[in-house]
Amino acid sequence: MTPKVTEMNENPASTPDTSTREKSTPGAEPVLAIRDLVVELPGPDGSPLRAIDGVDLTVGRGEIVGLAGESGSGKTMTALALLGLLPQGGTAAGQMLVEGDDVLKMTPRQVRDLRGNRVAMVFQDPMTSLHPMLSVGKQLTEHLRHHKKLDKRAANARAVELLATVRIPDPERALGRYPHQFSGGMRQRIAIAIALACDPALLLADEPTTALDVTVQAGILRLLDRLRRENGLSVLIITHDLGVMSALADRVSVMYAGRIVESGPRADVLREPRHPYTRGLLDALPHPDGGNAALVPIVGSPPKLGQAPSGCAFHPRCPHAVAGCAEERPNLLALTPTHAGACPIDPLAVTASKVGTP
Amino acid sequence: MSTSSADPTARPGTPRAAASPKGGAAPGPRAARGSHPFARFVLVRLSIGLLLCVGITVLAFVLTHSVPGDPVAANLGDRAQNDPAAVAAFKEKNGLNDSLPSQYFTYLGNLLHGDMGTSQQTHRPVWDDLADKVPASVELALFAIVLALVIGVGLGIVAAVTRNGWPDRVIRVVSLAGVSMPVFWLAQVAFYVFSFKLGWIQAGGRLSPGAIPPDEITGLYTLDSLLVGDTGTFGEAFSRMILPACVLAAFNIGVLTRFTRAAVLEALGNDYVRAARAKGLPESTVIRRHVLRPALTSILTVAGLTFGGMLAGTVLVENVLSWPGLGQYAYKSALNLDLPSIMGVCLFVAVVYVVINLLVDLLYGVIDPRIRLS
Known part of the structure; x- marks a missing residue:
């Protein structure tokens, strides 16, 4: 990890393009490479329902990748599949390479050794994701001692260092205090410190700011950005908030109904969305410079698990849908070498027509 | 990463400024006061317990003295009852001529001096009667509660962890059976099957007739015989305790299993359990530290109530299975309207309840820092 840190410091990766180039450098193995991930969960009658349907995703070293989409689109399920923590009866197929090792080919024991060690996760709500009866020190060191076989003193020293890192x-x-003695923002910092304890290659951050006050959110985002810059941390940040994406992510993938419908560098995806769904998410976002433009919600709601419509799953809600959308499922089409969207409709036309919509 | 122990004071970043006053101010006063809040918590609990005990004497006194029944008729023979002098003497001796409040205050005053009155049945001080009977029941109840806790909590955990699997289904049926069977019926059936038909277990009494009890140290025969190294007596005392203890425990095993299962299931749903799994901890650690510990508070509540309930449950078990303890004593006292003895038993059970609840409250504080520190 150390050589990568210097590399990232020389190359601050402040713009998305830099890191994309860095990611595609030949020989630089991505920290995470998901290929054709399919996750099935048992439905109410026991038959498997497809929650994730052929997802591809990569996270390069020192890169922050955003995974966006509404609740139920499969974002969190992707992260849980990576940790082998799918709900009971859930199955995952495809490939999930962490630094080249396929998680889906690992024994349960190996997956457990990966969790919290090479891949760590920060959960949405720090009010509930920390054990209320264990001291902060205990929660910071229990997995550290388990994975790294540190003695109590060494683990505590590391814990102090970690708490200092997250300020x-x-x-x-x-160390001797309990979660309830900290504010929400401080608790999320502690949760991040816990995730960082074993020096993981990849941090999964599932809606890390959603449960926090807006003022505190910025602090957490800045912390993640600093950790990436200073420590070369790779982050997969899962959020429905495109504002978070624009503040932090190098690249963005947008998920809908278990599939990635658009992916590319942050600026491309957020400024020139290729897919109507991304467009819709952006229109639903308040703009400080947007004057008195009304917010446009996406009509309807995402399909329930196992009830995805035929063809493009988004077509019932899509303002641009044509007859063919219900029949043929569009694949991701490259618009530029790095930017792809799963919609055959001309993105320029989409952008233009948006002006006309009420 | 290892090189990155950033100095927290190096950059007073803007986001931190918003959050730190809340988090930063809290530790000062709390830590400075140390364990003081907990000491106060204990003190408050103790005083409440004492008040409760006094309240219970009032309640027990009013209830025992307002039952329709005549202690004179219950205690004096036919001839004595028809002798006005004997009746007057009995009333005078037991203070039955005074007004009820005055009787109560006399009783309370005597109680403060350690005098619980004289049993009208045994003609011995109630205190001495209790001292004789209580160890037998405490021994039985202790053994039963250990059984109930180990089996009940154990089965509850297994059921919750294997939710909807076959162990869970079996355990649910068994626990339902446990809570559904009336104790007096179960006691008779158990006695008939294991003692009378199969002859596996000797029942009735704490030791075989004629056996010499061990020297009294605690009054618990099993413990005393072990303390003096008399394994023969220990085996005897222990084997005779098995049947009544199992019968007494059966209902509580059912209750504890069901409560534990519910508490563990609830604890399993906590976000921090998923977070613990995401840390890569072994499942046994996750269950022990992240599931059982939080579930323990509600299990503890039920366990405390269970122990108190067991002392009351001994009345049935002891009478059906001839265990010479508090239950039998309470039964005989009630039958004979032996008011001082009834009061004595009530008071003892009440004090046990209060003490156990106090212990449970204190244990909450030990288990949960949120109670201890606020």
């Missing part, structure tokens, strides 16, 4: 004031004393 918890008075880290030594914080």
Whole structure:
């Protein structure tokens, strides 16, 4: 990891393009490469329902990749599949390479050794994701001692270092305190420190700011950005909030009904969305410079698990849908070498027609 | 990453400024006061317990003295009852001529001096009667509660972890049976099957007739015989306790299994359990530390109530299975309207309840820092 840190420092990766280029450098193995992931969950009658249907995703070293989409689009399920923590009866197929090792080919024991160690996760709500009865120190060190076989003193020293990294004031004393004695923002910092404890190659951040006050959100995002810059941390950030994406992500993938419908560098996806769904998400976002433009919600709601419509799953809600949309499922089409969308309709036309919509 | 122990004071970043006052101010006063809040918590609990005990004496006194029944008729023979002098003497001796409040205050005053009155049945101080009977029941109840806790909590955990699997289904049926069977019926059936038909277990009494009890240290025969190294007596006392203890435990095993299962299932749904799994901890650690510990508070509540309930449950078990303890004593006292003895038993059970609840409250504080620290 250390050589990568210097590499990232020389190359601050402040623009999405830089990191995309960095990612595609030959020989640079991505931290995470998901290929054709299919996740099936047991339905109410026991028959498998497809929650994720052929997802491809890569996260390069030191890169922050955003996975966007509404609730139920399969974002979190992707992360849980990677950790082998799918709900009971859930199955995953395809390939999930973490630094070249396929998680789906690992024994349960190997997956457990990966969890919290090479891949760590930060959950949405720090009010509920921290154990209320265990001291912060215990929660910071229990997996550290398990994975790295550290003794208590070494683990505590590392814990103090971690709390300092995420800027918890008075880290030594914080070790003996309990989650309820901290504010929400501080708890999420602690949760991030816990995730970083074993120096993971990849951090999965599932809606890490959604449960927090807006003022605190910015702090958490800045912390993640700093950790990427200073430590070369790779992050897969899962969120429905495209505002978070625009602040942090190098590349963005948009998920709908278990499939990726658009993916590309942040600026391309957010400025020139290729897919009407991305367009819809952006229109639903308030713009500080948008004057008195009304927010446009996406009509309807995402399909329930196992009830995805035929063809393009988005077509019932799509303002641009044509007859063919219900029949043929569009694949991701490359618009530029890095930017792809799963919609055959001309993106320029989509953008133009948007002006006309009420 | 290892090189990155950033100095927290190096950059007073703007986002931190918003969050730190809340998080930063909290530790000061809390830590400075140390364990003081907990000490106060204990003190408050103790005083409440004491008040409860006094309240219970009032309640028990009013209830026992307002039952339709005449202690004179219950305690004096036919001839004595027809002798006005004997009746007057009995009333005088037991203070039955005074007004009820005055009787109560006399009782309370005597109680403060350790005098619980004299049993009208045994003609011995109630205190001495209790001292004789209580160890037998405590021994039985302790053994039963250990059985109930180990089996009940164990089965509950297994059921929750294997939710809807076959172990869970079996355990659910068994626990339902446990809570559904009336104790007096179960006691008779168990006695008939294991003692009378199969002859596996000797029942009736704490030791075989004529056997010499071990020297009294705690009054618990099993413990005392072990303390003096008399394994023969220990085996005897232990084997005679098995049947009544199992019968007494059966209902509570059912209750504890069901409560534990519910508590563990609830705890399993916590976000921090998923977070613990995401840390890569072994499943046994996840269950023990992240599931059982939070479930423990509600299990503890039920366990406390269970132990108190067991002392009351001994009345039935002890009478059906001839266990010479508090239950039998309470039964005989009630039958004979032996008011001082009834009061004594009530008071003892009440004090046990209060003490156990106090212990449970204190244990909450030990288990849960949110209670201890706020």
